Amino acid sequence: MIQRPRGTRDFGPDEMEKRRRLEATMRHEAALFGFREISTPIFEHTELFTLRSGPNVVEEIYAFQDKGGREISLRPELTAPAMRFFVNEMSNSARPLKMFYFGQCFRYERPQSGRFREFFQFGAELIGNPGPESDAEVIALAASIMRRIGLKQYTIRIGHIGVLRSMLAEAGVGSEAAPLILQKLDKKEYDEARQRMQEAGMDDAKIESVVDITNTVGPVEVLDKVSGEAREHLMGVFNVLQAYGFDNIQVDLGVVRGLDYYTGMVFEMDAPVLGAEKQICGGGSYSLTELFGGEKTFSTGFGIGFDRTLLALEKEGLEAPPHGVDVYVLPVGEPARAEAHRIAAELRQAGLSTDIDLMGRSLSKSMKHANTINARRTVIVGEKEMSQGAVALRDMITGEQTMVKRDELVATLKK
């Protein structure tokens, strides 16, 4: 047998129904917020991703040469492609430009529980405005998606990259040393962060005040600890988010996010039911366009881990409604088969999901198959019934069986 590639998945019908339903709900909520869908290719020039994330990212992605010698990569994320599309073709659009997307992404890493080499991301970007209201709009969309899909437990943690950056700058840490310190703080690797801050010449008091800030989590009042632009900005964000009535939003000044291109507000969402790997969404305000050859443009966006979000819903007990078809058409005897197909054709045309015996099974075996595929009703087409211009209609839940006039069948079933 030929196996599917390691770290990838096949999705069967039950799984696909759940996934499509979740995807549709996310898409619908984004549309309610005035965001519109875009789509970009599965692969891009590798340069797009190294510009965003640095040359080392090539180690972690599906990078290869095509037959023309071009360096291409399966996309590891969707923000860079979306911003490339914006720079190439949409930079003259009315601002703010609100876009969302959904699709596969790929990373080359050891597959482990809940982490796949092919995974799915839902994301949104609001392009063209750096204000707190734009940031709040984006966070509100992410949170409204979680509310609409029915996730019961999740938290939203909002920080500002400027708080730590300015503390480090004021303590004399240069722009070369700062990113690595921020990365260590982002991962809560405090020993290493402390060591690097010492090496950068910070004294113990300043180091501990930085560490203290990264542990600052709580309601909006904890912003009293900080001052300046970042504080004002986050106050503005929280003011707008109050309108949405979410009671699970916190300030978390330890949200750093690893990458250089974030410019201000950053946020993450967790689903505690997932345990250690609980983050289901991450985002913030950033500027990437100038890296891709466009004018500097402020944006705010997020990416939702679709697979993890679905897993969280399932761990919370989400039950998918059982699949079934409206009608199973069951011819009895050879002469009834053509009529059975005419009936199936009519029912489908009328919008009823309809299956029909194609195997020439006996009545009892067909009934069994109708149960297997969870048919709600069967239409039994026999010679006797045909001679009376009728068919037998059986309710597969109650077992009740009635005769229905052939020309009233669609209307009866549509009731």
Place this chain on the structure above:
Amino acid sequence: MIQRPRGTRDFGPDEMEKRRRLEATMRHEAALFGFREISTPIFEHTELFTLRSGPNVVEEIYAFQDKGGREISLRPELTAPAMRFFVNEMSNSARPLKMFYFGQCFRYERPQSGRFREFFQFGAELIGNPGPESDAEVIALAASIMRRIGLKQYTIRIGHIGVLRSMLAEAGVGSEAAPLILQKLDKKEYDEARQRMQEAGMDDAKIESVVDITNTVGPVEVLDKVSGEAREHLMGVFNVLQAYGFDNIQVDLGVVRGLDYYTGMVFEMDAPVLGAEKQICGGGSYSLTELFGGEKTFSTGFGIGFDRTLLALEKEGLEAPPHGVDVYVLPVGEPARAEAHRIAAELRQAGLSTDIDLMGRSLSKSMKHANTINARRTVIVGEKEMSQGAVALRDMITGEQTMVKRDELVATLKK
């Protein structure tokens, strides 16, 4: 600027709306026929595609080595992945198994008008039954999809691979020479086909009768030209299809389809509006499972070229309804902004697509933006109105403006 890779496309919001609408209609029709969706990875082990199509296929696809030295390929089509999934995990499912899928496929070839390196396919497979009723069910689905999406002009041509195969066998052509002859006939390259038939030892009369058969196109009556199993089978297929009332179905014994694994009925659909590159769907009955390590299983399936089908609809004049949002919320003055966000939050929660000024624009500029994004109504939130517990509601089509009580706004807009 970083360009997208050659032969790929970005889709903007208007395009994506058309595509998602078409995809949803196809998916819905498949569900009406009792087919259920599956999904497989974007890449597979290269072997899967060489087993199906021969080693030369590697020249035409995105084949590469991953970092672990595995030969993988971006999928060039979706039947082989679907059948691999079936062999691996679904071979014990109740028969017939009816599945459909939609997604990107990839081929490495010179991009040209209407042919892309990344393209989209919608397909379906009915697994486990070789009878004419199964074949008819699959053709009926493909044709019903075209009817439901509103394609006005299309033709369905149905043939049987057995007709030509048995004529060649009876004329003494061996199993080595036959496939190449069939390929030439498939492409209507008659001179080369004649030459190869001569080389295979056929006399002129037999050669011309083969050529004659490949030009046999017409209503079901043309089947009188042939005899045997293939004729009986196609008669059975046409009998069922009559139930669906399609008046654009023909017998076309020249439909050969290039690949060896087809076992009987083959069909193609054309949209004449597309000119030379008019084929929008191809399919037939086949057996692939034994190639992939499973038991031999008869299946019937088809693939619809999604991009070409959309192009045909557009050439026929399909107009997408204009995009818009239900409401644009427009705060006038700083004190009104928080209230404006509360209103947007409420409207979105109530299921109305709502945008809101995030840029702090003036009233007149905001009105202009509301027109740009095609808002059907604007809600103007000003201090004066707020003090009266009201907002101004403006119909952007008629220009009519009324005062609405704040607590009646959602109900008024939902009317």
